C-alpha cells in the first residue's frame with residue numbers, strides 16, 4: 001500500500017526515464033498519458049471501454065465535481081472510484097486552473113478565490129484548505145495543490161507574485177491534507193514563461209519532499225517552443241526519485257520532448273474533445289472524418305491499432321456516424337484517440353527500457 005516511484009531505466013542520450021508509480025489502487029507504468037474524466041466520466045465511454053484503451057490513471061476535476069453533484073454525494077457513494085466504477089488509480093486537479101479561467105466571475109485574495117457559480121449563481125469561496133477538503137472527500141489517489149495559474153501573456157511582476165502565493169498556498173494545502181496514507185499530494189511549479197522564476201519555484205518545492213511534482217501553467221496559449229523551454233529547465237530541478245507530471249499537454253511532439261526532459265505523466269482533454277468534433281489522431285496526424293474522402297473508404301482507421309474501433313469498423317462507417325451525429329461516433333472516436341495517445345507513451349516507454357528512445361522517436365524530438 002501507499003505510494004512509491006521506482007525508476008526502471010534511464011535513457012543514455014536524454015533525461016527520459018521509465019518508471020513505476022505505485023498507488024493504493026494499483027500501478028502506473030510511466031511515461032503515461034492520462035485521459036480526463038472531468039465530471040467522473042471520460043465523456044461517452046464506459047469504465048470497461050476506458051480500461052481497454054490501456055488507461056492506468058484517470059484525471060477528474062475538483063471544480064466541476066464540487067459544483068455538480070458535490071463532494072458529499074461522491075463521498076457518500078464511497079469515493080470517486082466506486083462512484084464512477086473505475087478501480088484503477090485516479091487523480092483530481094485542485095480547481096485552481098478552472099477558477100482562474102473565470103476571469104469575469106472571480107475575486108482573488110491571499111485567502112483564496114471567491115467566484116460566482118456558473119451553475120446557480122451562488123458565491124463560492126475556494127481556498128487552499130477548501131480545495132484539499134473537497135479532494136479528501138472525493139478520494140482520488142493523487143490530489144493536487146491549489147495554485148494560482150497566471151494567464152499568458154502576463155507581466156513578470158504579476159507572475160512572480162502568483163508564484164510566491166502558490167508556494168504559500170502549498171504550505172496551507174500540506175497542513176490541510178488529512179488522508180496522507182491514501183492520497184498523495186503533488187505540488188505544482190508555476191512561474192509562467194520566466195525561466196528563472198520556474199527554477200526558483202521548483203527548488204523551493206523540491207525542498208518540501210512531496211510525493212510528486214507537477215509543472216502547471218503551461219498550455220495556456222503560449223507557443224509550443226516556450227513549453228519546451230519551461231520543461232527543459234524545470235524538470236531537472238525536481239527530485240529524481242519522485243514522479244513528474246506535465247499538466248494539460250497531450251500532443252505527440254510536446255509529450256516526446258517533455259519525456260526527453262524527464263517528465264513521466266501527462267493529461268489532456270484533446271482525445272475526447274476532438275472526437276466530439278469528428279477528428280481523430282492517427283500516427284500523430286489529425287484527420288477530420290467528416291471529409292468526403294472517407295465516405296467510401298472501407299479500410300480500418302489504423303490497421304496497426306489494437307483498439308475496438310480500429311479492429312471492428314471502417315473509415316466509411318465512422319464517417320457516416322460522425323456525419324449523422326450519432327452518439328456511437330463520439331464513443332468510437334474517443335476510444336481510438338485515447339488508445340492512440342496512451343500507446344504513444346507506451347511505445348516511448350518500451351524504447352526507453354531498451355535504450356532506443358532518441359533513435360526511434362527522433363522525428364518528434
Ligand SMILES: [Zn+2]
Pocket residue numbers: 301302305306307308309310311335336337339340
Ligand atoms: Zn484505434
